[in-house]
Amino acid sequence: MTQKNLLTGPTLRFDGNPMTRGWQDAVRIDSDGAVLLADGVIAAVGTANQLRKAHPQAVETHYGDDHLICPGxxxxxxxxxxxxxxxxxxxxxxxxxxxxxxxxxxxxxxxxxxxxxxxxxxxxxxxxxxxxxxxxxxxxxxxxxxxxxxxxxxxxxxxxxxxxxxxxxxxxxxxxxxxxxxxxxxxxxxxxxxxxxxxxxxxxxxxxxxxxxxxxxxxxxxxxxxxxxxxxxxxxxxxxxxxxxxxxxxxxxxxxxxxxxxxxxxxxxxxxxxxxxxxxxxxxxxxxxxxxxxxxxxxxxxxxxxxxxxxxxxxxxxxxxxxxxxxxxxxxxxxxxxxxxxxxxxxxxxxxxxxxxxxxxxxxxLHLGDKIGSLSTGNEADVTVLDLSSTPAIAQRQAQAKDAWESLFATIMMGDDRAIADVWIAGARQP
Incomplete structure (x- = not known):
């Protein structure tokens, strides 16, 4: 039986292209999100409670509020x-x-x-x-x-x-x-x-x-x-x-x-x-x-x-x-x-x-938008999880952030490899 991995926590989702429309309408962060990985692909995306109930045998990895589950x-x-x-x-x-x-x-x-x-x-x-x-x-x-x-x-x-x-x-x-x-x-x-x-x-x-x-x-x-x-x-x-x-x-x-x-x-x-x-x-x-x-x-x-x-x-x-x-x-x-x-x-x-x-x-x-780059059902299961408080300098800024976007921006501006909490490639957690 194929192991299913359920990643839960704040999750980045795309609903459009924020370069050609308002970013508020194109990108969102689901604070209680979840991504189900199985057979090398993203099998489902939803809320943590929904996917826990639907897939009780999945092995869950939970990421806290100071993390963000992203596409690789x-x-x-x-x-x-x-x-x-x-x-x-x-x-x-x-x-x-x-x-x-x-x-x-x-x-x-x-x-x-x-x-x-x-x-x-x-x-x-x-x-x-x-x-x-x-x-x-x-x-x-x-x-x-x-x-x-x-x-x-x-x-x-x-x-x-x-x-x-x-x-x-x-x-x-x-x-x-x-x-x-x-x-x-x-x-x-x-x-x-x-x-x-x-x-x-x-x-x-x-x-x-x-x-x-x-x-x-x-x-x-x-x-x-x-x-x-x-x-x-x-x-x-x-x-x-x-x-x-x-x-x-x-x-x-x-x-x-x-x-x-x-x-x-x-x-x-x-x-x-x-x-x-x-x-x-x-x-x-x-x-x-x-x-x-x-x-x-x-x-x-x-x-x-x-x-x-x-x-x-x-x-x-x-x-x-x-x-x-x-x-x-x-x-x-x-x-x-x-x-x-x-x-x-x-x-x-x-x-x-x-x-x-x-x-x-x-x-x-790269004409791979139907395979990678977003946490969408059916896409290949490449996932990067960010730690948004990876260093003392970032953590103190994250603590002052008014919302998730301010928190993410601090990691974008000051983050390095220490901000990479996890990497999953084709559904397999990397060492």
Missing amino acids: FVDAHVHYPQTGIIASWGKRLIDWLNDYTFPEEMRLSDTAYAQEVATRYLDLTRAHGTTTVASYCTIHPHSVDALFSAAATRNQRIVAGKTCMDRNAPEGLRDTAQSAYDDSKALIERWHGTGRASYAITPRFSPTSTPDQLAALGALWGENPDCLMQTHLSEQTDEVAWVRDLFPQARDYLDTYEAHGLLGARAVFGHAIYLEPREIDRIAETGAALVHCPTSNTFIGSGLFDMAALATRNIPIGLATDTGGGSSFSMLRTMAAAYEIGQLRGTPLHAAQLIWLATAGSAIT
Whole structure:
């Protein structure tokens, strides 16, 4: 007989998108809520009394009033190979890639090292309450195998793809248009839809792919339209200028992808800070998604993402750490940074919006909103439980909070891995 686990206590529920409607109508906290986990999925959601009576054999885990039962965090844009170089000092994007990123990614040419980093990365992110990531790997196919395999041992949902680059990168990190196509095709056949794995076709960004490689990957996506396509877009002004020099015929940065079949509803673009009006229009028209990477944008000095304006266009927007350009593995710290960037733009986000972006919002950008990101019946049972009084500083603020949202906001702004009381992946409580 399958064991049923009943989680009781304050529970986060979504009734809509708080970025496009009032957060009060879209997000709520049920103070006496409950979530029933069985066979790896959420079997029921309701009040504690209702589910206790309906499922008397369930094993109950009760969380007190200073806790919050949430969907597992979804990190929509990461580079797991950069785990070891997180928080490397003092460079802007292009120099940062050359001085830190590319040398470290070359180390993953060693299969054993790739496996070690993949395991370490998933350990670190799980400790911070993250249950799903969408990751760039390296050009080495075994780096993709390493991450998918490490996730499979945990029954963890994962999105990943081989990073493709055939120019403007060290020799040890370049492939070709043909090998990028062939390697990616073989990885799709091996992993996409296997267990909880999804593949994302992954050109790093236009400056490191020739038009031939972009066209080859566009053709591959056309042959596998249920895959995602993830890449970078308009992260820094000098990058945008570089793209203009490399693609003089393109109307704008987005056009370097669109002209090669790499724009569509399942496209996911990281950063997107310096968008032209035409680019915004095309992203909205095609249903492509954007991912906000606030700690990375401040750490590397990129700029301020315009969340408020882009959300009004009904563009799907997720949230991400962008490890290791981002300076933290924590989605709590990422939410805090998103709030701070919103303040600088004069459009601060409410705690309800921040937690939605880190869960349901990110899941929607990855076309996984029907599987993860919300505590909904039938969804996969990925759950993160927050301790809203995890440190003395947070506890004293929590004691003064007027309501649950003030309490949650204090943990968003000051919390770290100590605020993660429990993590459940596919219904299994994690060590």
